[in-house]
Amino acid sequence: MTTESAFIAMMRGIATNAAARELKDDAAVLEIGQEAIVVTHDMMVEGVHWLPSADPADVAWKLVAVNLSDLAAKGAKPLGVLLGFMLGEDEWDRRFASGLMDVLDSYNVALLGGDTVSSNRGVRSLGLTALGVATHLPVPARSSAVAGNIIYVTGTLGNALAGFEFAEAGLDAPVLLRDAYHRPIPLIETGQSLAPIVTAMMDISDGLLLDASRMAAASGVCFTIDLAAIPLSDPYKSVRGTTRDSRLQAAIWGDDYQLLFTTAKDTPLPISATAIGYVTPGSGLKLTEVGVPIPLPSSLGYEHR
Amino acid sequence: MTTESAFIAMMRGIATNAAARELKDDAAVLEIGQEAIVVTHDMMVEGVHWLPSADPADVAWKLVAVNLSDLAAKGAKPLGVLLGFMLGEDEWDRRFASGLMDVLDSYNVALLGGDTVSSNRGVRSLGLTALGVATHLPVPARSSAVAGNIIYVTGTLGNALAGFEFAEAGLDAPVLLRDAYHRPIPLIETGQSLAPIVTAMMDISDGLLLDASRMAAASGVCFTIDLAAIPLSDPYKSVRGTTRDSRLQAAIWGDDYQLLFTTAKDTPLPISATAIGYVTPGSGLKLTEVGVPIPLPSSLGYEHR
Numbered sequence: 001m002t003t004e005s006a007f008i009a010m011m012r013g014i015a016t017n018a019a020a021r022e023l024k025d026d027a028a029v030l031e032i033g034q035e036a037i038v039v040t041h042d043m044m045v046e047g048v049h050w051l052p053s054a055d056p057a058d059v060a061w062k063l064v065a066v067n068l069s070d071l072a073a074k075g076a077k078p079l080g081v082l083l084g085f086m087l088g089e090d091e092w093d094r095r096f097a098s099g100l101m102d103v104l105d106s107y108n109v110a111l112l113g114g115d116t117v118s119s120n121r122g123v124r125s126l127g128l129t130a131l132g133v134a135t136h137l138p139v140p141a142r143s144s145a146v147a148g149n150i151i152y153v154t155g156t157l158g159n160a161l162a163g164f165e166f167a168e169a170g171l172d173a174p175v176l177l178r179d180a181y182h183r184p185i186p187l188i189e190t191g192q193s194l195a196p197i198v199t200a201m202m203d204i205s206d207g208l209l210l211d212a213s214r215m216a217a218a219s220g221v222c223f224t225i226d227l228a229a230i231p232l233s234d235p236y237k238s239v240r241g242t243t244r245d246s247r248l249q250a251a252i253w254g255d256d257y258q259l260l261f262t263t264a265k266d267t268p269l270p271i272s273a274t275a276i277g278y279v280t281p282g283s284g285l286k287l288t289e290v291g292v293p294i295p296l297p298s299s300l301g302y303e304h305r
Numbered sequence: 306m307t308t309e310s311a312f313i314a315m316m317r318g319i320a321t322n323a324a325a326r327e328l329k330d331d332a333a334v335l336e337i338g339q340e341a342i343v344v345t346h347d348m349m350v351e352g353v354h355w356l357p358s359a360d361p362a363d364v365a366w367k368l369v370a371v372n373l374s375d376l377a378a379k380g381a382k383p384l385g386v387l388l389g390f391m392l393g394e395d396e397w398d399r400r401f402a403s404g405l406m407d408v409l410d411s412y413n414v415a416l417l418g419g420d421t422v423s424s425n426r427g428v429r430s431l432g433l434t435a436l437g438v439a440t441h442l443p444v445p446a447r448s449s450a451v452a453g454n455i456i457y458v459t460g461t462l463g464n465a466l467a468g469f470e471f472a473e474a475g476l477d478a479p480v481l482l483r484d485a486y487h488r489p490i491p492l493i494e495t496g497q498s499l500a501p502i503v504t505a506m507m508d509i510s511d512g513l514l515l516d517a518s519r520m521a522a523a524s525g526v527c528f529t530i531d532l533a534a535i536p537l538s539d540p541y542k543s544v545r546g547t548t549r550d551s552r553l554q555a556a557i558w559g560d561d562y563q564l565l566f567t568t569a570k571d572t573p574l575p576i577s578a579t580a581i582g583y584v585t586p587g588s589g590l591k592l593t594e595v596g597v598p599i600p601l602p603s604s605l606g607y608e609h610r
Binding site for chain 1: 332344345
C-alpha cells in the first residue's frame with residue numbers, strides 16, 4: 001500500500017498554488033477580494049476513525065468538530081460545511097443526522113450542501129468540508145514561529161486517549177474524558193482571540209509531539225518542550241497517573257483538538273494557556289523533563305488519518 | 306438501507322441557510338464581501354461510479370471534472386479543489402495522481418488541500434470539493450425558469466452511455482464515446498458565457514429527463530421536451546441508431562455533463578445549443594415526439610449517486 005507520506009509528497013508536487021500552503025497547514029487560505037476564505041476537508045473511516053460501537057450522533061459531531069477545529073486554528077469564523085455521506089442502515093443514518101444537527105446548531109454553522117452515495121459493501125467513509133472567513137490578517141500559519149518565542153498549549157492533553165480506552169473496554173468514562181473522545185470541542189472563539197497575537201498556530205490532531213515537530217519543521221526552527229509542563233486534567237491523572245509514561249502518552253496521542261501556538265516572549269495572552277517550551281534556532285524537536293534533556297519516544301504521534 | 310431521498314429530506318431539514326439553496330442546486334452559493342463563492346462536493350465510490358477495470362487516471366479526471374461541471378452550471382470560475390483520498394495500491398495511486406495533475410493542468414485549477422486516509426478493507430471512496438467564484442450576479446439557479454422560456458441543451462447526449470457500454474464489454478470505443486464516459490469535459494467557459502442570459506441553468510449529471518424534471522419542480526413550472534429534438538452525436542447514432550428507444554436512453558442516462566438551460570424566447574445565444582422544448586405554467590415534465598405527446602418512461606434517470 002502507498003504510504004500516506006509518499007502520497008502527500010506526490011500531492012505536494014501538484015499543489016503549487018500559494019493558497020495550498022504546500023499542504024503543510026491545517027487549511028487552505030484563499031484571498032478573495034478583501035476577504036480571506038479558509039477551507040479544509042477531513043475524512044473519517046469506519047474502524048479507523050470510529051469504533052463500530054460508536055453512537056452515530058457522536059460520529060457526526062466529531063466529523064464536524066475536527067474540521068471546525070482546523071478553522072479555529074486559523075482564527076476563522078465558520079461559514080458552513082458540505083457533507084459527503086455514504087448511506088447505511090436507517091437507524092444509523094437517523095442518529096447521524098441528529099448528531100449533525102446538534103453540532104451545527106451548537107456552533108451556529110450552516111449545512112451548505114454535499115453529496116450522498118450508496119455502497120453495498122465495505123466500510124463506510126464520510127467526508128466533510130468546512131469553509132470559514134478569516135477574522136484576522138495575516139491568517140495564522142504553522143510556518144512562522146521564530147527563535148525566542150514561547151510555546152503554549154490550551155486546555156489539557158490526553159483526555160481523548162483516556163476516553164478512547166474506556167470506550168474500547170465498553171466502560172463508562174468520566175464525562176470530561178468521554179466528551180473529549182466522542183464530542184471534541186472546536187476552539188473557535190479561542191482561535192479568534194489568539195489570531196492577532198500568535199506567531200504560529202495549529203490544532204493538535206495527531207499528537208502534541210508530532211504536531212509540534214511539524215510546526216518546528218514548517219518554521220525552520222527548533223522546539224524544546226518540557227514534559228513536566230504538559231497540562232493534564234484531574235480525571236486523566238486519576239486514571240493514568242502522572243508518571244513520565246503517562247505524560248508521554250498524553251503528548252503522543254492525538255484527537256485532543258487543543259490549540260498549539262507560539263508568541264513573542266512577554267506577549268500577554270487573551271485566554272488562559274500553558275507555557276510548555278520555547279523556540280530556538282536550529283531544527284527538530286527536543287524533549288526535557290523539568291529542564292533535563294530526555295530522549296524522544298520512538299513515535300511522536302499518529303501518522304495515518 | 307436508507308434511501309437517498311429520505312436522507313436528503315433529513316438534510317434539507319438542517320440546511321436552512323439560503324446559501325444551501327435548499328440542497329436543490331448544483332452547488333452552494335455564499336456571498337462574501339462583493340463576491341459570490343460557489344462550492345460543491347461530490348463523492349465517487351469504486352464499483353458504483355467507476356468500474357474496477359477503470360484507469361485510475363480516468364477516475365481522477367472524472368472526479369475533478371464532475372465537480373468543475375457543477376461550477377460551470379453556475380457560471381463560476383474555478384479557484385481550486387480539495388481532495389479526500391483513500392490510500393490503495395501503489396501503482397493505482399500513482400496513476401491517480403498523474404490523472405489528477407492532468408485534469409487540474411487542463412483547466413488551470415489549483416489543488417488546495419484535503420485529507421488522506423487508510424482503509425485496509427472494503428471499497429475505495431473518494432471525495433472532491435471544488436470552489437469557484439461567480440463571474441455573473443445573480444448566480445444562475447435551477448429555480449428560476451419561467452413560463453414562455455425555451456429549454457436548451459448544449460452538445461449531444463448519450464455519448465457517456467455508449468462509452469460505458471464499450472468499457473463494460475471490454476471493447477475499444479470510438480474516441481468521442483470513450484472520452485465522454487472516461488474524461489468528461491466540464492463546460493466552464495460555456496457556463497460563463499451563458500450565465501448572463503439564462504433564466505435557469507444546471508448540468509446534466511443524472512440524465513436529461515430527471516434533471517429537467519428537477520429544474521421544473523424547483524422553478525414551479527411545467528417542462529415539455531420533444532424527444533425528436535434530443536441532439537445525438539454521429540458515433541452514438543451509428544452504435545445505437547435513432548429509434549425512440551435510442552433517444553429515450555440518451556435522455557435518461559446520466560454522466561453527460563452538458564448544460565441544460567432556459568432563456569426568454571428570442572434571446573440570442575452566445576454559444577451553439579439545441580432547443581429541445583418549452584416552459585409552460587403548471588408542474589411536472591411532459592414528453593412529445595415531433596409534437597405528439599408520448600408517455601414518460603418509468604425511470605427518468607439515475608437516482609443514486
